[in-house]
Amino acid sequence: MIDLTRLQKVSGIIGTSNRIRQVLEMINQVSDVDISVLITGESGTGKEVVAKAIHKNSKRSKSSLVIVNCGAIPEGIIESELFGHKKGSFTGASQDRKGYFEEANFGTIFLDEIGETPLETQVKLLRVLENGEFMRVGEARTRKTDVRIIAATNKNLDTLVKKNHFREDLYYRLNTVNIDLPALRNRVEDIGSFVERFALEFTRSNDIRYRGFLPDAVRTLKQYDWPGNIRELKHFVEKILVLERGERITSEMVQKEMSKVYNTEGISNSLPVIVNNESNKAEIDLMLRQLFLLKQDTEIIQKLLVGRSIPTNHSENNLTNLNTLDQNISLPKKSMEIIEDGFRYIRDDAIGDISIKDLEEEVISRTLRFFNNNRRKTARSLGMSERTLYRKIEEFGLEPKINRSK
Numbered sequence: 001m002i003d004l005t006r007l008q009k010v011s012g013i014i015g016t017s018n019r020i021r022q023v024l025e026m027i028n029q030v031s032d033v034d035i036s037v038l039i040t041g042e043s044g045t046g047k048e049v050v051a052k053a054i055h056k057n058s059k060r061s062k063s064s065l066v067i068v069n070c071g072a073i074p075e076g077i078i079e080s081e082l083f084g085h086k087k088g089s090f091t092g093a094s095q096d097r098k099g100y101f102e103e104a105n106f107g108t109i110f111l112d113e114i115g116e117t118p119l120e121t122q123v124k125l126l127r128v129l130e131n132g133e134f135m136r137v138g139e140a141r142t143r144k145t146d147v148r149i150i151a152a153t154n155k156n157l158d159t160l161v162k163k164n165h166f167r168e169d170l171y172y173r174l175n176t177v178n179i180d181l182p183a184l185r186n187r188v189e190d191i192g193s194f195v196e197r198f199a200l201e202f203t204r205s206n207d208i209r210y211r212g213f214l215p216d217a218v219r220t221l222k223q224y225d226w227p228g229n230i231r232e233l234k235h236f237v238e239k240i241l242v243l244e245r246g247e248r249i250t251s252e253m254v255q256k257e258m259s260k261v262y263n264t265e266g267i268s269n270s271l272p273v274i275v276n277n278e279s280n281k282a283e284i285d286l287m288l289r290q291l292f293l294l295k296q297d298t299e300i301i302q303k304l305l306v307g308r309s310i311p312t313n314h315s316e317n318n319l320t321n322l323n324t325l326d327q328n329i330s331l332p333k334k335s336m337e338i339i340e341d342g343f344r345y346i347r348d349d350a351i352g353d354i355s356i357k358d359l360e361e362e363v364i365s366r367t368l369r370f371f372n373n374n375r376r377k378t379a380r381s382l383g384m385s386e387r388t389l390y391r392k393i394e395e396f397g398l399e400p401k402i403n404r405s406k
């Protein structure tokens with residue numbers, strides 16, 4: 001029986017959901033074995049927290065854990081940073097320098113955002129992964145290092161491999177063990193504990209009186225989609241505690257803050273504020289249904305008009321006056337009729353003047369907003385390729401309107 005509670009205490013990993021228990025069990029299983037681990041998961045799901053937990057729980061814990069953000073190092077110097085360089089090997093190399101792999105000797109190296117590593121560097125990573133061998137830039141001598149490698153990414157490496165942006169052999173080598181972290185929206189039962197922990201930590205260190213979150217407030221938090229996951233929740237909790245200083249946090253306060261997050265400039269207030277998978281889907285479904293209704297209406301009008309050979313151009317006018325048409329033609333659904341000023345109209349304004357193009361633009365921009373401008377997720381959710389999405393974004397001029405700070 002593994003002591004997950006102890007592991008949680010040591011690592012600071014919160015949660016009791018099944019998903020996080022599985023993660024903890026995996027951490028426990030792999031920590032002590034010198035096997036490389038690939039941690040995947042959306043931004044803010046705790047990849048770094050897990051990498052630290054593995055190191056801390058391993059027999060290498062007495063040596064250092066070197067954290068390298070591969071996405072943040074310019075391509076030109078990444079090899080010198082990782083493997084070191086020899087004095088004079090390039091302009092600016094004024095002395096010999098150890099790289100991160102040497103620094104991490106006997107310890108662990110955490111290669112964050114591994115998907116951002118240039119292809120040439122990937123070959124060298126594969127070599128060091130396989131036998132610990134590497135060369136400093138500008139040196140011909142092979143050196144050895146004894147490190148355990150943990151890598152992380154929020155990209156889909158499978159896709160990168162297919163696009164030839166990531167080496168397949170390195171991918172398989174790194175992916176020996178994969179710990180996939182759940183998105184917060186898929187473990188909402190943990191939200192309560194997160195809120196409590198973040199609130200306590202924050203109020204304590206900032207000397208703010210903490211009177212708790214009402215259960216309803218937590219329930220409201222659970223409805224939100226949290227595209228930025230745990231990090232976003234943490235910042236949200238901290239922000240609301242500052243704004244509502246000393247108050248007990250209610251659902252209304254939460255809703256008010258959430259609406260601010262989404263209703264930044266340029267975004268209409270009528271757009272939905274609290275979103276989750278269900279409501280977002282429901283909304284798109286609704287639009288599609290409306291589109292369908294419009295199509296039906298159009299067909300009816302066409303039938304009516306063509307049958308009477310009356311010139312058709314109803315699109316110029318949203319409402320078609322039925323009194324001028326054959327009253328005997330029965331309409332299939334009452335809901336499609338509008339009686340106004342004694343006239344009967346066909347309701348073909350179900351979605352106003354919106355054209356298919358407008359509808360498409362609207363759906364794309366809402367979905368982008370929903371996924372916090374994450375184009376990959378937007379494309380996937382809309383069932384279109386990323387390239388098509390890029391083209392549409394250009395076409396509709398949908399450059400990010402929301403610049404939320406992380």
Ligand SMILES: Nc1ncnc2c1ncn2[C@@H]1O[C@H](COP(=O)(O)OP(=O)(O)OP(=O)(O)O)[C@@H](O)[C@H]1O
Binds near residue numbers: 049050231
């Ligand atoms: N299980 C957890 N328990 C407590 N805090 C957590 C947990 N997971 C994440 N956090 C907190 O959430 C924040 C984000 O975590 P972390 O930096 O590990 O995410 P990440 O997946 O590496 O994100 P990114 O992809 O953006 O780098 C941190 O403040 C971290 O302390």
Ligand SMILES: [Mg+2]
Binds near residue numbers: 047112
């Ligand atoms: Mg990270």
